[in-house]
Structure formats: structure tokens, C-alpha cells
Amino acid sequence: MSWQPCPDPLPGDKKASDLIETVIVPRARDLGGFSVRRALPSGKKQMVGPFIFFDQMGPAEFVLGEGIDVRPHPHIGLATLTYLFDGSIVHRDSLGTELTIEPGAVNLMTAGKGIVHSERTGTEPRKTGDSFGPAQLLVFNPGDDITVRAKSDARFVIVGGEPMDGPRYIWWNFVSSSKERIEQAKEDWRQARFDTVPGESEFIPLPTR
Structure with missing residues (x-):
């Protein structure tokens, strides 16, 4: 469910339009066999605080036997944080880590000079099917006091x-303060120089652009 500050302010409150710097409607982005809704980076805003990528898994509806299958792909120069409202997802990475992320838990992965990981729906959840709803990202003006009132049940996450x-350069899943480092990462993935994820044979090829 999408949400927004109630347009009717309390006495003395600022109007919602005065509090919001930017409204970002996430765009669909293919991760290789599965689409996410990416809010950051966008044409309106590259980063919010230290957050440079902001993805929402979904919206998607799964039939029995299907689920999320984000094949192994690389990262450099960032830390990923995964949080689930519903369902579960299995994280595997090139360090040999394998764990199931469930609602209320936070998975933090530091890429550093390079790491490869996959995210897939586990065996049991594929037996029931699942779905995810839409969302949007509101960027508030720094320093303002914010009061959020929802007219119906809603979920929201505050980050900052x-x-x-x-500044940072971004290309695909690579982030760096150096263009040369990103070019090296592209070539390393193209030439299969990254470590592999144990138990995984698939991978997302390097995009052409």
C-alpha cells in the first residue's frame, strides 16, 4: 500500500507539500529473471543520506512452485541491507554464507572490494505462493519535524x-569514487574473476549498457 502524509495538517503544522523535498515513484528494473521497483538512484535524487540503492521486491504474484530467483551477481563498494515485511528469502554469497531471511530480521552484507550473492525463495514458501504491494519514496527536507498520519492500515520505513x-559513480551493481575501479570490476565480472557462490551454477551476465 502506498502512503503519504495526511494533506490536512494539525493547527500550526506545515503543509505536506512544504515538508516534502522530492516524491520518487520507483521504476521497474530487471535484476535478471526478476524485476524490482528501484527508487534510488533516480533522476531526481542519487542518494538519501548514505543510501544509494533502494529497491522494493515486487509487486509480484507467484503461482505454486515459483518465487523470487535473483541469480548470483556481484557488488563492490557498498553494503546491502535486506528487510522483509512478508515471506522469506534465502541468501547465499561467495563467502560461503547461506541463511534464510525472515520478517523482522535484517541481513547486512558488506561488499568491500567485491562479493557475489544470490537471493531466492526457499523450497517451502514455493508451495504456497505470495505477493508484494506497491510503494513510493518520499524525501523530506532535512531538519523538519515530521508527523505521519495514515487514513488506513499502512507500513512505512524511515531511512536516512x-x-x-x-560523490559516487554508479554502474549496474558497482559503486565507487573512482571510474577506473568500476571499469576494473566490469572486466573482472566479464572474465569470471570474482569468487563464485557455492552450490550455484547460474549468474547474471554483465549488462551491455
Whole structure:
């Protein structure tokens, strides 16, 4: 369910339009066999605080036997944080980590100079099917006091923090303060120089653009 600040402010409150710097409607992005709704980076905003990627899994409806299958893919220069409202997903990475992420838990993976991981629906959840709803990202003006009132049941996540110490270059899943480092990462993935994920034989090829 999408949400927004109630347009009728309390006495003395600012109007919602005065509090919101940017409204970002996530766009569908293919991760290789599965689409996510990506809010960051966008044409309106590259980062919010230290957050440079902001993806929502879904919306999607699964029939029995199907689920999310994000094949192994690489990252450099960032840390990924995965949080689920519903369902579960199995995380595997090139360090040999394998764990099931469930609602209420946080999975934090630091890529550093390079890591490869996959995210897939487990065996049991594929027996019931599942779905995810739409959302949007509101960027508020720094320093403002925010009051959110929903007219019906809603979920929302607040993220933020101090900005990075400088601009970052982004290409596919690679983030760096150096264009040369990103070019090296592209070539390393193209030439299969990254470590592999144990038990996985598939991978997402390097995009052509």
C-alpha cells in the first residue's frame, strides 16, 4: 500500500507539500529473471543520506512452485541491507554464507572490494505462493519535524543518515569514487574473476549498457 502524509495538517503544522523535498515513484528494473521497483538512484535524487540503492521486491504474484530467483551477481563498494515485511528469502554469497531471511530480521552484507550473492525463495514458501504491494519514496527536507498520519492500515520505513564524504559513480551493481575501479570490476565480472557462490551454477551476465 502506498502512503503519504495526511494533506490536512494539525493547527500550526506545515503543509505536506512544504515538508516534502522530492516524491520518487520507483521504476521497474530487471535484476535478471526478476524485476524490482528501484527508487534510488533516480533522476531526481542519487542518494538519501548514505543510501544509494533502494529497491522494493515486487509487486509480484507467484503461482505454486515459483518465487523470487535473483541469480548470483556481484557488488563492490557498498553494503546491502535486506528487510522483509512478508515471506522469506534465502541468501547465499561467495563467502560461503547461506541463511534464510525472515520478517523482522535484517541481513547486512558488506561488499568491500567485491562479493557475489544470490537471493531466492526457499523450497517451502514455493508451495504456497505470495505477493508484494506497491510503494513510493518520499524525501523530506532535512531538519523538519515530521508527523505521519495514515487514513488506513499502512507500513512505512524511515531511512536516512549523514551523507557520504563525496560523490559516487554508479554502474549496474558497482559503486565507487573512482571510474577506473568500476571499469576494473566490469572486466573482472566479464572474465569470471570474482569468487563464485557455492552450490550455484547460474549468474547474471554483465549488462551491455
